[in-house]
Amino acid sequence: MSELLTNDQVAALVEAAQQGELPDDHGSGHASARRGRRLRSVDFARPTKFTSEHERRIVRALDAFCTTAATRLSAELRVPLELEVIDTTQLPWSSAQSALPADSVGAALMVAPVGTRMLLTAELPLVLLTIEHLLGGSPERPPKARKLSEIDWALTRRLFETLTHHLSLVWQDLAGLTLEARDVDTHMEGLQVTAVSDPTLTLTFEARVDRHSSTLALLVPWSAIDGVGDELAGRETRSEEADPGIAAAVRRAVAGAEVVLRAEVAHVDMAIDEVLALEPGDLVRLGAPAEAGVGIYAEDVPIHRAQPGRSGTRRAVQVSGPGGLVR
Secondary structure, three states, rough: OOOOHHHHHHHHHHHHOOOOOOOOOOHHOOOOOOOOOOOOOOOOOOOOOHHHHHHHHHHHHHHHHHHHHHHHHHHHHHHEEEEEEEEEEEEEEHHHHHHHOOOOOEEEEEOOOOOEEEEEEHHHHHHHHHHHHHOOOOOOOOOOOOOOHHHHHHHHHHHHHHHHHHHHHHHHHHHEEEEEEEEEOHHHHHHOOOOOEEEEEEEEEEEEEOOEEEEEEEEEEEEHHHHHHHEEEEEEEHOOOOOOHHHHHHHHHHHHOOOOOEOOOOOOOOOOHHOOOOOOOOOOOOOOOHHOOHHHHHHHEEEEEEEEEEEEEEEEEEHHHHHHHOO
């Protein structure tokens, strides 16, 4: 039972609290002292427009992009190249754009048919390294930063077009969108793709070329995929009424398929040793009332109830109602 405090003890505690000298309960010898609650800071300025399901489906699709794009570039560069998604962050567009490496080269990607834009960037050392390999070189280390020549720009555009081609394939499968590279530039602030406050998902890739590591980034503003957001999250919104031709086409396609139709009186689960022990004259209780009739099954799917009988010299059943066998 808790010990009651006297008036003098209460006054002493109040005085200690005012002076910031309250006693430490941890030293009182109580073995069951509570652990202090841990506080976690939450940044309410960080957007959450992209759900975890959006991120999961996009990252899974981009894993396929990494495989196909790496295979294509390895063949063109004649040196092993690996791509891997290593990070995802969600920020306003202005913050996501300012977080890009200062020496990045970027290309605005036109998103059809919605007419919006994304941004694909690569660090300059990676761009220069791929240029050297495309020109037949085999540098031991990434070339020093330099001003890009016209030939460099032509090869840089080819690099981004190759990456965009493989990105477009996965976005087509993911949400029915196609991408096209436009406006390759080294000045990221000049590539204004969307409003500064637009929630943006940044996907960072690591590119490993001949033991050298660098990064690429894909910036996906919410406005770029707003029209297909539900589909991207796996929530199908189309109905049969919206396009009745689709349902009719599906019915025509499966109408000629053959299925096994069977009539089942009932069934019971038995152990193997019980089945092996059965002899002529033994009674097996099926656990179904006789008035329930038989069940009609298409393969293993119950579709109707029926009454057993015959048609001429052949056994037959007469459909009596919907559903499977009543148990």
